[in-house]
Amino acid sequence: MKDLFYYVNSTMKEFTAQVVCTGIDKERPYVVLSNTAFYPTGGGQPHDTGWINNVPVVDVEKVNDEIRHYIDGPTNSVNGEVHGKLNWERRFDHMQQHCGQHILTAAFVELFDFATVSFHLGSELVTIDLNTNAITEEQLALAEQRANEIILENRPVETKWITKDELSQYPLRKDVAVEDDIRLVIIPDFDYNGCGGTHPPSTGQVSALKIMGTEKMKKNIRVHFVCGQRVLDQLDMRKKVLSDVSRQLSVPEEYSGEALRKVLTDVKKVEKALDEAQNVLLQVEAKELFEKSVSGIVAVTFENRTIQTLQKLGRAIVALHSEVIALLVADNGDKLQFIAARGENQEKSMKELSNAVLPLINGKGGGSDSFAQGGGEKLLAATELLEHMKKHFV
Incomplete structure (x- = not known):
C-alpha cells in the first residue's frame, strides 16, 4: 500500500498505469490497475471520481487486495496502458x-x-x-x-x-x-x-x-x-438568504434579525386575534344550528372544514343544551370526516355510533361515549353518511 500513488503523492492529478484485470460486480463494470491515484472509500473519506482514458470513473472501492475503479462504460474501452485523471476539485x-x-x-x-x-x-x-x-x-x-x-x-x-x-x-x-x-x-x-x-x-x-x-x-x-x-x-449561500430577507423586510442586513423578530411577534398577535374571532364566529354558528335542530339533534354536512373545526363546533353546540346531540360531517375532497357529540344529560353512546358507521367509509376513529370522531374514504356522499348516523337514534 505504501507505493500507491495517492499515498506517495496526494497532490497527483494524473497518472499512467497498466490494466491488470477487468470485471463486473453486480452489473457494474470495473477496472483494476497496476497503480492508482484514485482514493477508494474508507476511513470516513468518500471515493474519488475522474476518468480513465476519458471513460468516467464513478466509484472506487477496495475489495480484498484489489482497488476497483467502477466505470460508466464498457471495460473493453480500457486496456493496456491507460491514462488516469482525477476530478481534482472533488479530491x-x-x-x-x-x-x-x-x-x-x-x-x-x-x-x-x-x-x-x-x-x-x-x-x-x-x-x-x-x-x-x-x-x-x-x-x-x-x-x-x-x-x-x-x-x-x-x-x-x-x-x-x-x-x-x-x-x-x-x-x-x-x-x-x-x-x-x-x-x-x-x-x-x-x-x-x-x-x-x-x-x-x-x-x-x-x-x-x-x-x-x-x-x-x-x-x-x-x-x-x-x-x-x-x-x-x-x-x-447565507449572504444570499440574508440579502433576500433584508430586501423583503426593507431594512439593512444588520437589522434583519431584529426586524424579523418583530414581524413574528406581530404574526403571533394576529394569529391569536384571528383564533379568538373564529371562536366567536363558531359560537354564533353553533347557536344558529341549535335553533334549527330537529328532535334535539343538530345534523349538518359541510364542505372543506377541518376535523379540528368540527370538534370546536360540536362542543359549542352541546354546551348550549344538556339534551342536544350534534352530528357533523365534512366532505373534504377525497375523504369524509365526522364528529358525534352529546349533551351532558344524554345517554346515547357516540362511540357506538362511530363504530357503526366507520365500516361504511372504510374509516378509522375513536373517542368516548360523550364525544367521538372519525374519517375515511369517500365511498358515499356526506348526506348519505349523515343519514346513517341519524338512523342510530331512531
Missing part, C-alpha cells in the same frame, strides 16, 4: 475537509479533552461526534479559534509508515485499528494520528474552518463544520 475538497477534521478534533482534545468518536464527510457539511453530553458556545469558539491558528501557521502535514513496535514513540491521540501497514498523519507538535486518508501537504491549504452548529446525539455532541472552499460556499 482537493475531501483533502481540505479531512485535514480540517484532524485539526478540529485535536483542538477539542488539547483544550477540553473531548475525544472524537466518529467522523462523517458529507457532500455539504462535515461532522464529528464528541464524547461529551454538553458543550458551550465559548468552548466551540475557542476550539474554532485554535483550529484556525494551526491552519494559518501553515504547519507541514507529514505522513509516515511505521510498525506496531514503533507506536510507543509517538503521542497518538487514539489507538490505531490495524496491525500492519500503520500510516501516521502528523501535524508536528499538535496532532499524531493513525489515518489512511489523503491530506494536503500543509495546514495552510485547508484555508479556513468554520463551525456551523451542533446537535445532541444520544450521549454525544455532534459538531457540524466546513473547511476551505465550503466556508466560502456557505458564506455565499
Whole structure:
C-alpha cells in the first residue's frame, strides 16, 4: 500500500498505469490497475471520481487486495496502458475537509479533552461526534479559534509508515485499528494520528474552518463544520438568504434579525386575534344550528372544514343544551370526516355510533361515549353518511 500513488503523492492529478484485470460486480463494470491515484472509500473519506482514458470513473472501492475503479462504460474501452485523471476539485475538497477534521478534533482534545468518536464527510457539511453530553458556545469558539491558528501557521502535514513496535514513540491521540501497514498523519507538535486518508501537504491549504452548529446525539455532541472552499460556499449561500430577507423586510442586513423578530411577534398577535374571532364566529354558528335542530339533534354536512373545526363546533353546540346531540360531517375532497357529540344529560353512546358507521367509509376513529370522531374514504356522499348516523337514534 505504501507505493500507491495517492499515498506517495496526494497532490497527483494524473497518472499512467497498466490494466491488470477487468470485471463486473453486480452489473457494474470495473477496472483494476497496476497503480492508482484514485482514493477508494474508507476511513470516513468518500471515493474519488475522474476518468480513465476519458471513460468516467464513478466509484472506487477496495475489495480484498484489489482497488476497483467502477466505470460508466464498457471495460473493453480500457486496456493496456491507460491514462488516469482525477476530478481534482472533488479530491482537493475531501483533502481540505479531512485535514480540517484532524485539526478540529485535536483542538477539542488539547483544550477540553473531548475525544472524537466518529467522523462523517458529507457532500455539504462535515461532522464529528464528541464524547461529551454538553458543550458551550465559548468552548466551540475557542476550539474554532485554535483550529484556525494551526491552519494559518501553515504547519507541514507529514505522513509516515511505521510498525506496531514503533507506536510507543509517538503521542497518538487514539489507538490505531490495524496491525500492519500503520500510516501516521502528523501535524508536528499538535496532532499524531493513525489515518489512511489523503491530506494536503500543509495546514495552510485547508484555508479556513468554520463551525456551523451542533446537535445532541444520544450521549454525544455532534459538531457540524466546513473547511476551505465550503466556508466560502456557505458564506455565499447565507449572504444570499440574508440579502433576500433584508430586501423583503426593507431594512439593512444588520437589522434583519431584529426586524424579523418583530414581524413574528406581530404574526403571533394576529394569529391569536384571528383564533379568538373564529371562536366567536363558531359560537354564533353553533347557536344558529341549535335553533334549527330537529328532535334535539343538530345534523349538518359541510364542505372543506377541518376535523379540528368540527370538534370546536360540536362542543359549542352541546354546551348550549344538556339534551342536544350534534352530528357533523365534512366532505373534504377525497375523504369524509365526522364528529358525534352529546349533551351532558344524554345517554346515547357516540362511540357506538362511530363504530357503526366507520365500516361504511372504510374509516378509522375513536373517542368516548360523550364525544367521538372519525374519517375515511369517500365511498358515499356526506348526506348519505349523515343519514346513517341519524338512523342510530331512531
